[in-house]
Amino acid sequence: MKTILETDQDFICNINAPCFQMLSPEEVELIRAAKTQVSFRKGDNLTKQGAFASYVLFVITGLAKQYIEGDSSKSLNLRIIKPGEFVGLSAVFTKNKFNYSSVAITDCQVYLIEKVSIANIVQQNGMFGFNIIKRYCEQNVNLFDTLRNMTYKQMNGRIADTLLYLDSLKNQTPEIFQLLSRKDIADFAGISTESAVKLLKSFEKDNLIALHEKDIQLIDYNTLNEISRKG
């Protein structure tokens, strides 16, 4: 039986993510010592809203869904987490609790990295910090969009927005719609499942989209964008 030793090179290649490429060998070593790899099965929670957060998650493979939990069984989906993305960045710098839940929608390989290490490296490596901040901002922009959606738009605009968002993931993840239920889509739009079903049918009748089993193909991007903008 061959013993497998993970070299720095392996580690970097393994995670071939731009943000890790800019680390010095010592910094890579630091991360490597502070990280552990965990297999999440489809359906497992990566983070739980309200739980203490002592680490940041970095998704290597697989997809997850980030959401905030309300009363009883209500959820609002925020985004799809893709390989190469971090989860729980805010835990590093501010709160020591996760402020959202996330769940694997396919099996996932994930690095958990202790937050002190991330914080240390950010302090000594400007480019790494820059990258982290950039990601953090992107997530924030998305969050504001969602907030605007929820506050000002009504059903049609929200579902159009959701469809455009999910469709934008199709390059990287063509099967994205197969992984989501109507309830998931409704929870992205912040509307009831029944309303989501009805709107999808109505969009189909208006030739804005085409429904094939679970897959959804966008046809009339212009109109969808307009509906999304107008609300």
Next chain:
Amino acid sequence: MKTILETDQDFICNINAPCFQMLSPEEVELIRAAKTQVSFRKGDNLTKQGAFASYVLFVITGLAKQYIEGDSSKSLNLRIIKPGEFVGLSAVFTKNKFNYSSVAITDCQVYLIEKVSIANIVQQNGMFGFNIIKRYCEQNVNLFDTLRNMTYKQMNGRIADTLLYLDSLKNQTPEIFQLLSRKDIADFAGISTESAVKLLKSFEKDNLIALHEKDIQLIDYNTLNEISRKG
């Protein structure tokens, strides 16, 4: 609107668990400051095998299932976690990772308590420490039983053992069997789902148990105990 302030008394009563009753007011305050309450929905993971553990969980209400994950989708169920029980105690004293997963089988209210606080209190309050150790030992005994089961017993003995264990929870949780699938039961016994189904039917024919929908009633405890002992 009335502001609700949680007093020490509320906190203690709320968790009416023997082990917290022996704390001094200062210690209660320490725990209270270091804890957060989280609602887990049925199906949510309380702990994930391999993830960093910075806190201990204390189940207030609801039930969960503790299990170890193997390759692909194989699991071995270890125990049912009941209200008043801790999860992740080993994280406090030794490893800084959870060595098992657990998942809510009903909605759960859980306190997460930062492990440094638990460690501090154990050091200054002997009775509390004693209690924690006792719980830890109980879990360990259970673990050895499971190991013995897996190593020496065969199907009949294992499923008899599983049935006796689950039946012992019926006082506190009469609906326990309704909450478990055949796969769950099989995963407690460490056998295939199909074998579990066949054995249950065969036990029923031999008048050892009675199957009503999902519920299982033990009839012949003597024989079941014997089967469990003999293996």
Next chain:
DNA sequence: TTTTAAATCAATAAATAAGTTGTTTTATTT
């Protein structure tokens, strides 16, 4: 080697969950 134990495979039945549709109720806006 033979026997036994138990997993795996395959096919089907039963139960549960997801999706769909029309109607009614409840907010919200005008």
Next chain:
DNA sequence: AAATAAAACAACTTATTTATTGATTTAAAA
């Protein structure tokens, strides 16, 4: 107060998961 938007409800269909059974293969023990 009337009109509109969207949730909630109810009834139903379809899909998926879970449970069951018998047959076959694999592994372990005698």
